[in-house]
Amino acid sequence: MYSIVVENIYMLVIVTLISVLQNAFFALKVEKECRSVNPNPAAFERVSCANRNCMDSYPTFLAVMWCAGLCLSQAPASFAGVIYLVVRQKYFVGYMGQTSQSTPGYLFGKRVLFFLFLMCIVGIFNYLLVRFCSSDYKEYVETITSAASALLLLP
Amino acid sequence: MYSIVVENIYMLVIVTLISVLQNAFFALKVEKECRSVNPNPAAFERVSCANRNCMDSYPTFLAVMWCAGLCLSQAPASFAGVIYLVVRQKYFVGYMGQTSQSTPGYLFGKRVLFFLFLMCIVGIFNYLLVRFCSSDYKEYVETITSAASALLLLP
Amino acid sequence: MYSIVVENIYMLVIVTLISVLQNAFFALKVEKECRSVNPNPAAFERVSCANRNCMDSYPTFLAVMWCAGLCLSQAPASFAGVIYLVVRQKYFVGYMGQTSQSTPGYLFGKRVLFFLFLMCIVGIFNYLLVRFCSSDYKEYVETITSAASALLLLP
Numbered sequence: 001m002y003s004i005v006v007e008n009i010y011m012l013v014i015v016t017l018i019s020v021l022q023n024a025f026f027a028l029k030v031e032k033e034c035r036s037v038n039p040n041p042a043a044f045e046r047v048s049c050a051n052r053n054c055m056d057s058y059p060t061f062l063a064v065m066w067c068a069g070l071c072l073s074q075a076p077a078s079f080a081g082v083i084y085l086v087v088r089q090k091y092f093v094g095y096m097g098q099t100s101q102s103t104p105g106y107l108f109g110k111r112v113l114f115f116l117f118l119m120c121i122v123g124i125f126n127y128l129l130v131r132f133c134s135s136d137y138k139e140y141v142e143t144i145t146s147a148a149s150a151l152l153l154l155p
Numbered sequence: 156m157y158s159i160v161v162e163n164i165y166m167l168v169i170v171t172l173i174s175v176l177q178n179a180f181f182a183l184k185v186e187k188e189c190r191s192v193n194p195n196p197a198a199f200e201r202v203s204c205a206n207r208n209c210m211d212s213y214p215t216f217l218a219v220m221w222c223a224g225l226c227l228s229q230a231p232a233s234f235a236g237v238i239y240l241v242v243r244q245k246y247f248v249g250y251m252g253q254t255s256q257s258t259p260g261y262l263f264g265k266r267v268l269f270f271l272f273l274m275c276i277v278g279i280f281n282y283l284l285v286r287f288c289s290s291d292y293k294e295y296v297e298t299i300t301s302a303a304s305a306l307l308l309l310p
Numbered sequence: 311m312y313s314i315v316v317e318n319i320y321m322l323v324i325v326t327l328i329s330v331l332q333n334a335f336f337a338l339k340v341e342k343e344c345r346s347v348n349p350n351p352a353a354f355e356r357v358s359c360a361n362r363n364c365m366d367s368y369p370t371f372l373a374v375m376w377c378a379g380l381c382l383s384q385a386p387a388s389f390a391g392v393i394y395l396v397v398r399q400k401y402f403v404g405y406m407g408q409t410s411q412s413t414p415g416y417l418f419g420k421r422v423l424f425f426l427f428l429m430c431i432v433g434i435f436n437y438l439l440v441r442f443c444s445s446d447y448k449e450y451v452e453t454i455t456s457a458a459s460a461l462l463l464l465p
Contacts, residue, residue: 005318006381006437008160013377017430020423023370031416052366056207059214059369060178067168071161106186113175120172127161163315211362214369215333222323226316261341268330275327282316 011078012069016062019085023058026051026092043096050095053106054088061109064116071123073142076149077116083152084112115152119145167224170236171217177240178213181206181247198251205250208261209243216264219271226278228297231304232271238307239267270307274300321388322379326372329395333368336361336402353406360405363416364398371419374426381433383452386459387426393462394422425462429455 006013030051033044061084069077091108122141130136161168185206188199216239224232246263277296285291316323340361343354371394379387401418432451440446 003437003440006433007441009380010434010437013381013430013434016373016377017427017434020370020374020427023367024423027367027417034416055366055369056210057178057182059210059217060175062369062373063171063217064175067171070164071168106189107182113179117172117175120168123161124165124168124172127158127165130158131162211365212333212337214365214372215330218326218372219330222326225319226323261344262337268334272327272330275323278316279320279323279327282313282320285313286317 008074009069011074012066012081015065015078015081015085018082019058019062022085022089023055026054029096047096050092053095053108054092057107057109057113061113064113064120068116068119068123071127072119072138073145076142076145077119079149080112080116080119080152084109087112112152115149163229164224166229166233167221167236170220170233170240173237174213174217174240177244178210181209184251202251205247208250208263209247212262212264216268219268219275223271223274223278226282227274227293228300231297231300232274234304235267235271235274235307239264242267267307270304318384319379321384322376322391325375325388325391325395328392329368329372332395332399333365336364339406357406360402363405363418364402367417367419371423374423374430378426378429378433381437382429382448383455386452386455387429389459390422390426390429390462394419397422422462425459
C-alpha cells in the first residue's frame with residue numbers, strides 16, 4: 001500500500017514542499033518588515049497585502065493541483081504547479097517593487113488554475129466514461145494533457 | 156489502483172471544483188471593485204471583507220469535508236458540501252447588500268460544518284470499533300448519515 | 311480499500327479535527343468581539359489580527375502535516391501536529407494578552423513546521439531510494455523519526 005500511494009503522489013508532494021518554502025519566504029519578508037527598526041508603514045502595508053493575496057488563493061491552488069494530480073496524472077499537474085509558483089513569485093516581487101506605482105491586481109495565475117481545473121474535469125469525465133461506457137481514453141488524455149501543459153510556458 | 160481511488164473521491168472532487176469556481180467568482184468581484192474607475196472605498200471594504208471571511212474558513216471546510224468523505228462516505232459529505240456552498244453564496248451576497256445596514260457576523264455555515272465534523276468522528280469511531288471489537292456498523296451508519304444529511308435542508 | 315485507507319490516516323484525521331475545533335474557538339472569539347455591545351476597536355483589532363495570522367499559516371500546516379503523514383509515518387506527524395496546535399494556542403492567547411504590550415511576531419511554530427518538512431523530504435528520498443536502488447530504510451527512518459519527534463517537546 002505504502003509505496004503505491006507514494007508513487008502516485010510524490011511529484012505533488014515535492015511541489016507542495018516548494019510552495020511551503022515559498023510561503024515561508026513570504027512570511028519571513030512580512031516578519032522582517034514587521035520587526036524593522038525603522039518602521040515604514042507603506043512598505044509594511046505593501047508586503048502584508050501581497051502576502052495576504054497570495055495566502056488567500058493558496059488553498060484553492062492546493063486543492064485544484066491535488067485533485068488534478070489524483071484524478072488524471074501527476075506529472076502535468078506538478079508541472080503546472082511549478083509554473084504557478086513562478087507566477088506567484090513574480091507577483092509578489094512585482095507587488096513590493098518601488099518603481100511601479102501601480103500595484104498588480106488581486107488575481108494572478110488565472111491561466112494555470114484554469115488549466116488545472118480543466119484537468120480535473122477531464123479526469124472526472126474520463127472516470128464516468130469508464131464506469132458507464134467502459135471506454136477508457138485515459139492514456140490518450142494523459143498524452144494530450146502532457147503536451148498541452150507545455151503551452152503554459154508561453155508568456 | 157487509479158479507478159478505485161477516483162471512485163471513492165469523485166463526488167468530493169466535483170464539490171471542490173464547484174467551490175473553486177465560487178472562489179473565482181468572489182475574487183472577480185474583488186478584482187472588479189479594485190480596478191473600478193469610480194472607486195468606492197465603502198463598497199471595496201465590504202466586498203473585500205466578505206471575501207476574506209469566506210477565504211478564512213475555506214481550508215477548514217475543505218479539510219472537514221475531505222476527512223468526512225474519506226472516513227465515512229462520500230455522498231452525504233458532498234451533499235453537505237454543496238449546502239455549505241449555497242450558504243456561503245447567500246452570506247457573500249448578503250454582505251454586499253445595500254439595503255441591510257447590519258452586516259452578517261464573522262461565522263456562517265456552522266450547522267453544515269458541525270454535521271461534517273460529526274461524520275468524521277463517527278467514521279473514526281467506527282474504524283476503531285472494527286479494529287478492536289471486530290464489529291462493523293459502517294452500513295448502518297452510512298444509511299443513517301445519508302438520511303440525516305437531508306435534515307440540513309431545513310431552514 | 312476502505313479500512314486500509316482509514317488505518318493509515320486516522321491519526322491525521324483526529325489532529326485535523328482538533329485543529330478545526332481550535333479554528334472554531336478562534337472564530338468564536340472574533341465573533342464575540344465583533345458583536346460586543348461595548349465595541350473596543352483595539353481589542354477587536356488584536357483578536358482579528360491574531361486569528362488572521364493563525365489562518366494564514368493554517369493551509370501550510372495542513373499540507374505539510376498530511377504530506378509528512380502520507381509519505382513517511384502518521385504517528386510522528388500527528389504528534390508534531392498536536393504540538394503545533396499547542397504552540398498556536400499559546401500564540402493566540404499571547405496575542406490577546408493585555409499585560410504584554412509587545413505583540414508576538416507574524417510567525418510561530420517554525421520548529422514544528424521545519425520538522426514536518428524534514429519528514430516529507432526524508433519520505434520522498436526514501437521512496438526514490440526504494441525505486442532506484444531497491445534499498446528500503448523505511449523502518450529505520452520511522453524509528454529515528456519517532457525518537458526525534460520527542461525533541462519537539464524541548465522548550
